[in-house]
Amino acid sequence: MPVENCPLQTLDADSLSCSIREHITHSLGKPCAEAGNRDVAMALSMTLRDRLVDKLLETRKRYRDARAKRMYYLSIEYLLGRCLGNNLYNMRIDEECRNLVKQWGYDLEELREFERDPALGNGGLGRLAACFLDALATLDMPGCGYGIHYEFGLFKQSIQNDRQVEQPDYWMAEGMPLQIERRDQSVIVPIYGRIESHQGPDGSYLPLWVDWQDLVGVPYDIPIVGFGDKTVNYLRLFAARSTDNFDMKIFDQGDYIKAIHQKVYSELVSKILYPSESISFGKELRLTQEYFLVFCSLRDITRRFLKQNRNIEELPEFIAIQLNDTHPALAVAELMRILVDERRVPWDRAWNITNRTLAFTNHTLMPESLEMWPVDLMGKVLPRHLQIIYEINARFLSQIRLTSKADDATLRRMSLIEEQGGKQVRMANLAVVGSHSVNGVSKLHSELVKKVLFPDYAALWPGKFNNKTNGITPRRWLYKANPGLSALITEAIGDAWIMDLDKLQDLVPLAGDAAFQQKFLAVKRASKAHLAEYVAQTTGVMLSPDAVFDMQAKRIHEYKRQLLNIMHILHDYLRVTEDGYVPPVPRVYVFAGKAAPGYFEAKEIIHLICSAARVINADKRAAKHIKVVFAADYRVSLAEKLIPAADVSEQISTAGTEASGTGNMKFSLNGALTIGTLDGANIEIREAVGAENFYLFGLTTPEVERQLGDGSYDPWEYYGKHPEIRRVLDALSAGRFTPDEPQTFHWIFEKMLAKGERYMHLADFMPYLETHERLGMDYAKPAVWAKKAILNVARMGYFSADRTIREYARDIWGIKPIAPK
Ligand code: 26Y
Numbered sequence: 001m002p003v004e005n006c007p008l009q010t011l012d013a014d015s016l017s018c019s020i021r022e023h024i025t026h027s028l029g030k031p032c033a034e035a036g037n038r039d040v041a042m043a044l045s046m047t048l049r050d051r052l053v054d055k056l057l058e059t060r061k062r063y064r065d066a067r068a069k070r071m072y073y074l075s076i077e078y079l080l081g082r083c084l085g086n087n088l089y090n091m092r093i094d095e096e097c098r099n100l101v102k103q104w105g106y107d108l109e110e111l112r113e114f115e116r117d118p119a120l121g122n123g124g125l126g127r128l129a130a131c132f133l134d135a136l137a138t139l140d141m142p143g144c145g146y147g148i149h150y151e152f153g154l155f156k157q158s159i160q161n162d163r164q165v166e167q168p169d170y171w172m173a174e175g176m177p178l179q180i181e182r183r184d185q186s187v188i189v190p191i192y193g194r195i196e197s198h199q200g201p202d203g204s205y206l207p208l209w210v211d212w213q214d215l216v217g218v219p220y221d222i223p224i225v226g227f228g229d230k231t232v233n234y235l236r237l238f239a240a241r242s243t244d245n246f247d248m249k250i251f252d253q254g255d256y257i258k259a260i261h262q263k264v265y266s267e268l269v270s271k272i273l274y275p276s277e278s279i280s281f282g283k284e285l286r287l288t289q290e291y292f293l294v295f296c297s298l299r300d301i302t303r304r305f306l307k308q309n310r311n312i313e314e315l316p317e318f319i320a321i322q323l324n325d326t327h328p329a330l331a332v333a334e335l336m337r338i339l340v341d342e343r344r345v346p347w348d349r350a351w352n353i354t355n356r357t358l359a360f361t362n363h364t365l366m367p368e369s370l371e372m373w374p375v376d377l378m379g380k381v382l383p384r385h386l387q388i389i390y391e392i393n394a395r396f397l398s399q400i401r402l403t404s405k406a407d408d409a410t411l412r413r414m415s416l417i418e419e420q421g422g423k424q425v426r427m428a429n430l431a432v433v434g435s436h437s438v439n440g441v442s443k444l445h446s447e448l449v450k451k452v453l454f455p456d457y458a459a460l461w462p463g464k465f466n467n468k469t470n471g472i473t474p475r476r477w478l479y480k481a482n483p484g485l486s487a488l489i490t491e492a493i494g495d496a497w498i499m500d501l502d503k504l505q506d507l508v509p510l511a512g513d514a515a516f517q518q519k520f521l522a523v524k525r526a527s528k529a530h531l532a533e534y535v536a537q538t539t540g541v542m543l544s545p546d547a548v549f550d551m552q553a554k555r556i557h558e559y560k561r562q563l564l565n566i567m568h569i570l571h572d573y574l575r576v577t578e579d580g581y582v583p584p585v586p587r588v589y590v591f592a593g594k595a596a597p598g599y600f601e602a603k604e605i606i607h608l609i610c611s612a613a614r615v616i617n618a619d620k621r622a623a624k625h626i627k628v629v630f631a632a633d634y635r636v637s638l639a640e641k642l643i644p645a646a647d648v649s650e651q652i653s654t655a656g657t658e659a660s661g662t663g664n665m666k667f668s669l670n671g672a673l674t675i676g677t678l679d680g681a682n683i684e685i686r687e688a689v690g691a692e693n694f695y696l697f698g699l700t701t702p703e704v705e706r707q708l709g710d711g712s713y714d715p716w717e718y719y720g721k722h723p724e725i726r727r728v729l730d731a732l733s734a735g736r737f738t739p740d741e742p743q744t745f746h747w748i749f750e751k752m753l754a755k756g757e758r759y760m761h762l763a764d765f766m767p768y769l770e771t772h773e774r775l776g777m778d779y780a781k782p783a784v785w786a787k788k789a790i791l792n793v794a795r796m797g798y799f800s801a802d803r804t805i806r807e808y809a810r811d812i813w814g815i816k817p818i819a820p821k
Pocket of ligand 1: 122123124125126128276277327363364369371441470658659660661662680
């Protein structure tokens with residue numbers, strides 16, 4: 001139909017104002033005079049969506065006209081955070097809209113509070129995916145995300161009786177005005193059934209997947225706008241629905257109710273995000289989710305590709321697919337299935353295509369997070385895929401037996417199948433063998449990926465392994481989250497840093513400038529006062545913005561060592577109350593983070609933090625010196641409140657356990673100083689900001705490896721030698737913070753002192769105390785502190801997700817910016 005008469009909607013105030021009112025009346029069905037906060041927020045989101053859709057269509061055409069190679073990011077998690085504010089900032093109409101709604105008597109910040117965080121992820125891995133989408137769009141790169149449209153995101157956390165309580169997160173309760181449902185592009189997903197073996201006319205093996213059931217994947221697109229509003233990519237999330245078909249066998253038996261039950265099961269597939277980073281293997285529903293994501297994505301990707309009249313053999317020239325950890329590793333088998341079974345490409349050529357198309361990122365060294373699926377389960381759910389995995393394995397093993405003369409032990413280690421204790425498919429091996437690139441997420445981690453996780457593969461294919469140090473988007477994490485600091489930086493050096501974070505270097509000469517330091521400290525103080533208000537409202541605890549704000553915000557996990565942090569706090573508290581010690585500066589300790597609902601130790605760590613906070617905050621002797629807060633329900637929007645207000649960032653994982661960390665980057669970019677170990681990206685952050693601007697402590701990875709490897713780590717030695725350690729552990733064991741249930745934290749005493757304790761808390765305890773001591777003295781000298789903090793901001797340019805994405809594009813994906821003319 002003709003399009004000339006439909007003018008594109010513009011971003012000027014008149015057009016925006018008109019659209020908002022139009023949506024209130026016609027989309028929400030209300031007279032403007034009756035519009036409440038929620039209505040205006042909703043109408044504003046819809047107004048932006050209209051404009052984003054125009055740009056989305058324009059971007060799509062631009063990529064098509066350029067015959068551009070595209071990258072698809074497959075991830076089972078995306079932690080987007082709220083979209084309205086981010087879109088306003090990226091479209092650079094935040095000021096405009098603030099004034100507009102103000103004229104009508106509304107406050108934009110209040111409107112933004114109406115949006116629920118789409119929390120479709122657990123932590124770092126999901127947030128990284130969201131930062132990457134922002135960078136791709138900002139750099140005008142043809143790269144989109146594929147994921148699952150969970151009905152329930154990560155659980156909401158509240159604290160009751162000092163313990164974590166989980167509530168379901170029905171994030172779409174208020175509607176999700178930004179998403180575009182695309183029923184016409186639904187995908188039918190076959191699952192279960194069995195394989196019949198036949199022969200093709202030429203005598204070749206012809207498998208037939210029969211008796212399968214099906215579900216439907218309905219895509220929802222969320223537009224992703226780059227900074228400056230030039231390019232709009234999308235995140236495509238699939239929701240599982242049932243087909244109209246019934247399982248006719250059941251139906252014929254007259255069991256109508258059972259047939260309906262089965263339909264309900266289909267919709268369960270995208271019902272909920274698994275809230276754990278380790279304990280979901282073996283769960284059929286989780287495997288089904290992974291398959292559902294992979295099947296829907298690859299169907300969609302190949303359909304779009306073939307629509308352009310291309311030959312399937314050209315796939316790697318035009319498509320790159322990045323596997324975000326092993327969760328979408330079934331893509332190896334599914335792409336082979338599409339090529340071999342559906343498109344009749346000979347196996348070897350199909351394998352070559354698959355390999356050149358796929359690339360894999362590893363995000364964790366924890367052995368308990370390495371995915372394995374029982375062969376029986378996979379055979380039941382995905383009979384053809386299991387067959388293909390076996391075939392890949394057989395060919396691969398016979399090839400390396402021939403070419404590299406590998407011995408039996410090596411073959412067993414490299415096999416895609418674990419044979420010990422019930423056969424299982426090793427998803428990491430599948431991903432490595434099926435991809436042309438394998439990367440870790442920080443320099444140290446990428447070395448450990450080669451050395452610890454995949455030594456045999458690294459020896460076989462040294463060129464396949466590479467590093468891509470993580471990055472964060474400066475748009476959300478500085479420009480939007482910290483308007484005060486943003487404005488100060490822009491006033492000093494202009495606003496080019498938003499697109500080119502290396503420009504922050506221009507702040508270096510100002511780090512020692514007394515006037516600039518004053519302004520910097522004033523901005524930080526204002527952020528702290530702002531957070532103090534929020535804490536007072538939500539917890540009733542009063543904080544002084546003159547104290548050091550010391551934060552540890554991340555998932556609760558033993559390896560991240562929140563316990564080390566709280567033990568140090570208890571030590572200080574006991575010194576203040578029992579020894580009359582007066583710390584050089586008052587301290588506020590803020591914790592935030594969720595524990596997986598089935599992870600006993602993690603939940604008890606929250607319990608300890610909250611119990612200790614209750615005792616400490618109520619103790620008059622400590623009131624002037626120490627406050628402890630647990631900020632409930634850590635999520636992107638809470639991170640945006642916490643991070644600008646931090647003076648100190650706790651990055652204290654045992655060396656060799658945290659793959660990278662990205663929170664560490666957000667804090668430092670916002671002018672917090674890190675107290676941290678030589679782990680993950682901490683190492684690179686320290687190199688970048690300068691050793692004198694980073695509080696380093698603790699064992700190194702080789703030291704940890706050696707002491708845990710030879711069994712020489714004996715925590716009792718430290719307990720015997722240091723009265724500080726004894727005092728804290730004895731207090732815990734005696735029930736000092738839970739007088740009603742004195743046994744509660746005895747397990748911590750036992751665990752910390754268990755021979756070979758995996759995270760070596762006590763080995764790092766004294767150096768941690770001493771480093772905190774030093775930090776406190778430095779904070780007491782504002783000029784010294786301000787200089788260090790400003791230098792952190794100035795030297796964090798490297799950790800922009802834009803840099804990370806450029807490296808992926810250049811080294812792995814082979815995609816290029818396609819900017820509008
Ligand atoms: C398989 C399953 C249960 C599972 C689910 C989620 C396993 C792992 C995960 C999530 C892992 C994760 O978030 N890893 C983090 O990735 C960040 C981005 O690369 C790193 O910065 C961070 O150090 C790492 O812990």
